[in-house]
Amino acid sequence: MTRDPWKAPLRRRELLQGGAGLALGLGLAGCGVGNQEQASKEQTERVVEAKVDGDLVYFNWSEYLEPKLIKAFEKQYGVKVRESNFDSMQGMMAKLRSGNRYDLIFPSSEWVDRLRKANQLLRIDLDQLPNADTVYDYFATPWYDPQADHTVPYAMYATGIIYRADKIGDMSGSWNDMVNPTADGRAFLLDDFQEVIGAGNLVSGAELNSVDEGDVEKAKEWALSVKPKLRGFSTDDVQNMVSGNAWIHHGWNGDVVNIRNQVDKPENYSFQKCSEGIPLGTDCFAIPANAEHPGTALTFINFILDPENASKNIEYMGYPMPYTGPDETFAGLVKDDPAINVTVEDLESGQQFENLGAEGRRLWDRTWTEIKAG
Amino acid sequence: MDGDQGGLSGRFAARTLFPGGFWLLAFFAAPLGLVIAVSFGTTDELGGAIYGWYPENYSRVFDPLFAPVLLRSVGYALATVVLCLLLGYPVAYYIARFGGRRKQALIALVVLPFFVNYLIRTYAWVAILSDEGVINGFLGEPVRFLNTPWAVIGGLVYGYLAFMILPVYAALDRMDPALIEAGKDLYGTELSTFIHVTWPTTFQGVLAGCVLVFLPAVGDFVSAQLLGGPGTYMVGNLIQQQFFGAEDWPFGSALTTVMMLFLLVFMVFYLRSAAREART
Secondary structure, eight states: OOOOOOOHHHHHHHHHHHHHHHHHHHHHHGGGGOOOOOOOOOOHHHHOOOOOOOOOEEEEEESSOOOHHHHHHHHHHOOEEEEOOSSSSHHHHHHHHHHHSSEOOOOBHHHHHHHHHTOOBBBOOOGOOOOGGOOGGGGGGGTTSSTSSEEEEEEEEEEEEEEEEETTTOOOOSSSGGOGGGGGGGGEEEEEEEHHHHHHHTTOOTTTTTTOHHHHHHHHHHHHHHHHEEEESOOOOOHHHHHTSSEEEEEEEEHHHHHHSSSGGGEEEEEEOOTTTEEEEEEEBBBTTSSSHHHOOOOOOOOHHHHHHHHHHHHOHHHHOBBTHHHHHHHHHTTTTTTGOOOHHHHHHHHOOOOOHHHHHHHHHHHHHHHHHH | OOTTTTTTHHHHHHHTTTTEEEHIIIIIIHHHHHHHHHHTTTTTTTTTTTOOOOOHHHHHTTOOGHHHHHHHHHHHHHHHHHHHHHHHHHHHHHHHHHHHGGHHHHHHHHGGGSSSHHHHHHHHHHHHHTTTSHHHHHSSSSSOOOTTTTHHOOOOOHHHHHHHHHHHHHHHHHHHHHHHHHHHHTTOHHHHIIIIIIHHHHHHHHHHHHHHHHHHHHHHHHHHHHHOOOTTOHHHHHHHHHTTTTTHHHHHHOOOOOHHHHHHHHHHHHHHHHHHHOOO
């Protein structure tokens, strides 16, 4: 009846036809969720020379490398460093998986193992890195990279308990200091499934990485017994300690250095390595299989390995780097509380977070959900 | 009415819908389809999602372990709705009835916080509420505000208050002030006029506000993450953990899908109520 185009009834079929092609296109594009490019062995095992071959596409945690060194590298080699950051290993993986191309990434040892086994890392020939001779001998055969030909260690961390020496009297040296009565309601566990279940395993005398159901059940019971005394789960140990909300914090050694840099009385902030076991981890330099400028990446690694640069970097980020020479810089930073340091002896006696395998990881994930939701 | 006579012009009207339709398809329907597709999938060795047929993702959703998490989320969201209504209605009332020339400016002030990201504004509350923070600096004796359920609800109220004020304001602004005068002429007190005239007239706006606050609040994870304690785990945190911690996108997607169906019940209830109102 009406000719007014604004009032004419819409016909469902017309709209559907218009949208169908589009929906199909998007649906097909959506298949990209898991489209990891499979690199061939020849491609990842070729020797790359440490020669600048373009701008560096750099992907790291934020504030984990001295920005002045990046500026200096840009100036010295006449390239740009295009920086982006991730805030978790899973976040890093999601970006890699969706096809983004980076020249340099900083995976933890567990992720190195997983990426290497999936042939996602380019070979790193140590002959190309003259400065690599300072790297601790221990890292000639690390568990995650037995030939040391796909990574260079970047930093080491140890997990323990950060505490306020001025508020908490005596610490017993055990993980059970998490429930120190003085800190009731001012204690935080890390919001990290590996750290909490790992610590729980150590408390009951199991191996750090145990995926035995009985062990993991005991770890869960430990975490649930600590939970009512907690103020929260958080990975922001620095902020929680600096703000005074936490007196006891399950945390990382390097963060004590960062806390101390931000407070008036640094001597009040101490670190305890727990007697039942010290979980250790390593973050590494690695080059993804699809990197466009691996030569620049190698040049950059060698640049950071330079002892003077590494020392500057340690002062900035507050974590020990496993290089002879620069390690003295870190030891100097923490000379009044040597527990903050990670030494070669720690590496040999401590327990490192390892690859749990798909099944083990599922068990730990499910247990973690039970701890958080319970 | 339709068919041959409306044909050409109907086609024209349909075309005006293409930009919006495109938008909805590209940024709503397609991602939603992906979420549903992934929710039946599994993961590879590196934690990537792979499509497949694993309906057990859905049976895991109904694990009794999650019931308290869901109840807590709904409880927090309902408390948020009530507080937003108690705080938001008077604000909207004042602006609509007594705002005068400053009405637009006042509404702009309500919207102003949205210029800053919600996450950053929530971080600001951490600084304000912490033990050695701004408020405790005045109090002297530190009171524990942060990492409590109250802080989480407070964060939600703060985050979503504007979603209550705006629809209520719109309803009040549309309302003919003569109705209130008529109520008073009929010997209604201030209170009885409000109960019998203003409230029923603006009820649809209130309902819209409640839905707009409840839906995002029940799925929120930022407030519980930053302001909450060990016992304030919400559905949003559970879902977020599947994506960013557990490398289990399929289970996270299944949780999301079930959550959306659950919230759809509230949405349908609201839409039917609004449709009924429009008919009368």
